[in-house]
Amino acid sequence: MVFNQVHQVRDRCTGLGLGALVPCTNRYPARPFEAMPNRAAIFQPVRYHRLVPMPSFSYEVRNRRDALSDLTRELDSTVLPVLVDPSERSALLLIVDELVSNLLKYGFEPGKDQCLNMHISLNDDWLQIDLKDNGRRFNPLARLSPESLNREVADRQTGGLGVYIVREMMDTAHYEWTPPWNNLTLRKKRRAKDDCTN
Amino acid sequence: MTARIETVGDCKILHVGGRIDFESSLDFEQQVNSMIQSGGGHFVIELSEVELLSSAGLRVLLSTAKRVQHRHAELALASPSPVVLQVFRISHFDLLFKIFTTLQEALAAFGVSGSLAAAKAGTEEVVADKGKTNAAREEISSPPINESVAQPSRVKPPSLSEIPLRPPPVVQEPPPAVTQPSSPVESKSLAEIARPVVPPPLPIPVPRTEERASSGTSTPPPVPMSVSADRPRREASYPAVLEIRAEGISYPCKDGDVIGTAGRVANSFFASIAGLEARHLLIGQEGDRWFIFTPKNIAHPFVLDGVLLVAGERKFLQYVEHQMEFNGHVFGLRLIPDRRKKGIFGRPSK
Numbered sequence: 001m002v003f004n005q006v007h008q009v010r011d012r013c014t015g016l017g018l019g020a021l022v023p024c025t026n027r028y029p030a031r032p033f034e035a036m037p038n039r040a041a042i043f044q045p046v047r048y049h050r051l052v053p054m055p056s057f058s059y060e061v062r063n064r065r066d067a068l069s070d071l072t073r074e075l076d077s078t079v080l081p082v083l084v085d086p087s088e089r090s091a092l093l094l095i096v097d098e099l100v101s102n103l104l105k106y107g108f109e110p111g112k113d114q115c116l117n118m119h120i121s122l123n124d125d126w127l128q129i130d131l132k133d134n135g136r137r138f139n140p141l142a143r144l145s146p147e148s149l150n151r152e153v154a155d156r157q158t159g160g161l162g163v164y165i166v167r168e169m170m171d172t173a174h175y176e177w178t179p180p181w182n183n184l185t186l187r188k189k190r191r192a193k194d195d196c197t198n
Numbered sequence: 199m200t201a202r203i204e205t206v207g208d209c210k211i212l213h214v215g216g217r218i219d220f221e222s223s224l225d226f227e228q229q230v231n232s233m234i235q236s237g238g239g240h241f242v243i244e245l246s247e248v249e250l251l252s253s254a255g256l257r258v259l260l261s262t263a264k265r266v267q268h269r270h271a272e273l274a275l276a277s278p279s280p281v282v283l284q285v286f287r288i289s290h291f292d293l294l295f296k297i298f299t300t301l302q303e304a305l306a307a308f309g310v311s312g313s314l315a316a317a318k319a320g321t322e323e324v325v326a327d328k329g330k331t332n333a334a335r336e337e338i339s340s341p342p343i344n345e346s347v348a349q350p351s352r353v354k355p356p357s358l359s360e361i362p363l364r365p366p367p368v369v370q371e372p373p374p375a376v377t378q379p380s381s382p383v384e385s386k387s388l389a390e391i392a393r394p395v396v397p398p399p400l401p402i403p404v405p406r407t408e409e410r411a412s413s414g415t416s417t418p419p420p421v422p423m424s425v426s427a428d429r430p431r432r433e434a435s436y437p438a439v440l441e442i443r444a445e446g447i448s449y450p451c452k453d454g455d456v457i458g459t460a461g462r463v464a465n466s467f468f469a470s471i472a473g474l475e476a477r478h479l480l481i482g483q484e485g486d487r488w489f490i491f492t493p494k495n496i497a498h499p500f501v502l503d504g505v506l507l508v509a510g511e512r513k514f515l516q517y518v519e520h521q522m523e524f525n526g527h528v529f530g531l532r533l534i535p536d537r538r539k540k541g542i543f544g545r546p547s548k
Contacts (some may be wrong), residue, residue, distance in 0.1 A: 090249055169284075
């Protein structure tokens with residue numbers, strides 16, 4: 001089971017070390033829109049397509065009121081300096097702010113020992129954010145767009161707007177409920193470095 | 199987040215920078231409130247230095263637009279950064295607000311004459327620095343940008359549809375600005391801390407709009423959002439029962455109730471509001487009359503009928519309907535005449 005072993009190693013790695021070796025499988029695809037490999041393809045020998053370090057970052061957010069500010073501070077010192085594109089930095093901050101504040105407000109129950117594990121990984125093409133929490137079951141992707149989106153000022157409501165913005169900013173999103181965990185994977189296509197001038 | 203208020207003629211400009219996220223949205227709201235309460239008929243929020251605008255910030259902008267609309271004033275947003283513009287487009291806020299590529303265009307649209315540099319001498323400044331980012335810190339330490347120069351060129355000229363909010367020409371004078379006392383928490387009982395700073399105001403009938411205009415009063419009370427400007431507000435008849443109306447549900451109140459994270463009244467509604475303190479607003483009764491009281495440690499008080507409450511002061515409720523607002527969440531206070539018969543045979547009248 002070479003496939004599983006490789007992923008166990010990959011999952012444990014949160015710095016710059018073994019992340020350099022990224023197998024071309026359907027879990028961390030080199031090209032996301034490539035056809036899904038069939039069963040035979042999975043058991044083929046792993047091909048390594050990258051030999052440069054790939055940064056990835058892991059964070060744990062506890063059920064505390066000031067958890068969001070701590071997390072933002074951590075992001076400022078770890079992942080944000082790696083991102084060259086200002087729009088990417090803003091998108092990441094926005095997503096984290098919306099989802100984590102939402103989770104702290106509605107997902108976690110007061111006084112309970114609950115947590116969120118966040119994993120951010122980067123490659124040349126994609127910025128991927130994996131969020132896994134054991135708060136209340138909530139699928140942000142199942143929510144419809146805010147109904148009042150086209151109404152005038154007086155009738156306009158803002159509930160659900162944060163989740164809607166997150167969904168619109170990302171290119172792909174996937175939610176899965178594996179009790180007691182909410183698993184949300186968000187991916188955003190990265191711009192070429194030449195385009196990140198502003 | 200950084201913020202600075204500038205005055206150019208009749209126009210108030212709020213320059214905002216840094217991150218407007220979940221945590222700094224309260225400061226942003228505070229700054230916007232001070233801009234609106236400083237008066238004027240035209241307001242511009244300049245967003246060129248904003249590096250993040252979350253839905254909490256959008257909520258503040260929306261509630262500001264509603265307040266400005268009820269004051270018959272005008273609000274515009276100027277030179278949004280690409281990031282902010284993207285959020286506006288996703289949330290369709292670009293259809294709600296007048297958005298201008300540069301600050302000069304916004305001022306020109308309001309017909310404000312005179313250059314910004316010339317007006318800088320009379321600038322009243324309010325700076326809020328939460329020291330969130332290095333960029334924000336650098337911005338504070340660096341000298342102010344020469345604002346007579348055109349706004350940053352990195353803002354892409356957007357193809358924006360500018361739909362005016364509602365442009366009635368009448369400009370009302372604002373209520374007097376309130377100060378924000380910030381004294382430590384006083385651990386006293388409600389009866390002790392809620393001593394009236396000023397004697398309780400007698401119910402004053404509000405004249406009709408025409409009468410007010412003809413009498414020439416300089417500072418008419420602000421028109422509450424829920425009540426039409428043409429109709430006088432109904433005076434509450436005491437004794438009365440007070441209830442909170444939020445999201446279509448009525449929550450009866452009693453003397454000593456607390457609104458906040460530690461309060462029990464309408465808890466299902468207030469639990470969803472971010473930024474509330476444990477005891478954010480106290481509800482009390484003196485004789486028959488209901489009052490609300492904001493403790494002195496509250497930095498961001500509620501807005502009652504469009505006017506920011508003053509921490510440490512009682513506010514007696516004199517009308518049947520009042521509108522409260524906090525962080526974009528709106529709820530009502532309603533005084534219903536209590537005509538129950540006293541005594542053991544007392545029954546509620548239909």
